[in-house]
Structures are given as C-alpha cells and as structure tokens.
Amino acid sequence: MNALNEIIEELDLAPHPEGGFFRETYRSAGEINSDSLEPEYSGNRAYSTCIYFLLTSAEFSAFHRILQDEIWHFYDGSAIRLHMISESGEYTQHIIGRNFSSGEKPQLVVPGGSWFA
Known part of the structure; x- marks a missing residue:
C-alpha cells in the first residue's frame, strides 16, 4: 500500500x-x-x-461558492494554490504550504460568498 x-x-x-x-x-x-x-x-x-x-x-478542487467562511490548514505534502474570486469580483491567488520564506502560509481564510478552487 x-x-x-x-x-x-x-x-x-x-x-x-x-x-x-x-x-x-x-x-x-x-x-x-x-x-x-x-x-x-x-x-x-x-x-x-x-x-x-x-x-x-x-486532482483539483472545482470552483465552488461557499456561504460561510472556511479556514484552510496545511499539514503535509506539496503546497496548494487556491484561486479566489470575492463577492465584488476581485481575483486573488494564495499558496498554502510550509515554504514560508517564499510567501507560502500554513493557514488561509476563504471568506463566505467567495468562489474558489
């Protein structure tokens, strides 16, 4: 296995x-x-x-909209890039991972009302 x-x-x-x-x-x-x-x-x-x-x-996480805030925590593996579109239409991307010196963060809040993948 x-x-x-x-x-x-x-x-x-x-x-x-x-x-x-x-x-x-x-x-x-x-x-x-x-x-x-x-x-x-x-x-x-x-x-x-x-x-x-x-x-x-x-695999990938398909774009979907959430009604409530979600908090993502990174534990292990490769970093993950999250794409977010706010309720106002602003696009941002974030990388959650453990390479802090390159800007990766171990935690991310996705605000309710956002579309993200």
Whole structure:
C-alpha cells in the first residue's frame, strides 16, 4: 500500500464532491436556527464544523461558492494554490504550504460568498 492510500485509509477519507477526499471530524451540537439566517441558507446551520481534506497531484478542487467562511490548514505534502474570486469580483491567488520564506502560509481564510478552487 502506498503512503497516499495509507493516509486515506487511516483517516477514513471518502471522495469529496468538489474533488479530493475528506471526512468531517467535528460538528458542534449547537445550531443557528434557519429563521435567523439569510434566505440563501436552507435549514439550520451548525455553529462550527471541521473536516480533513486531501487533494492528490492528479486532482483539483472545482470552483465552488461557499456561504460561510472556511479556514484552510496545511499539514503535509506539496503546497496548494487556491484561486479566489470575492463577492465584488476581485481575483486573488494564495499558496498554502510550509515554504514560508517564499510567501507560502500554513493557514488561509476563504471568506463566505467567495468562489474558489
């Protein structure tokens, strides 16, 4: 078994709809009632969730829009380039990784309302 398959198996990851593999590791017990949310939300929302997410070099995360902020953390492997388009249409790209001297960062916040891949 290669290292990639070992990680997927050990962390019990499943295919993610936008590409890669994932597993939800936390979902808060508390929820925000849908009556208190903007109309684009369907149903109640957890206060917070957390997932593992893994992309292989042969895959990509398709552009998708998120309603809530997402915080990405880098743990291991090759750096990843994230492309973001803000609600106002501004394009930016960010590299999350561990080569700090070249500008890579180990964490990135993707604001709610953004399109990103």
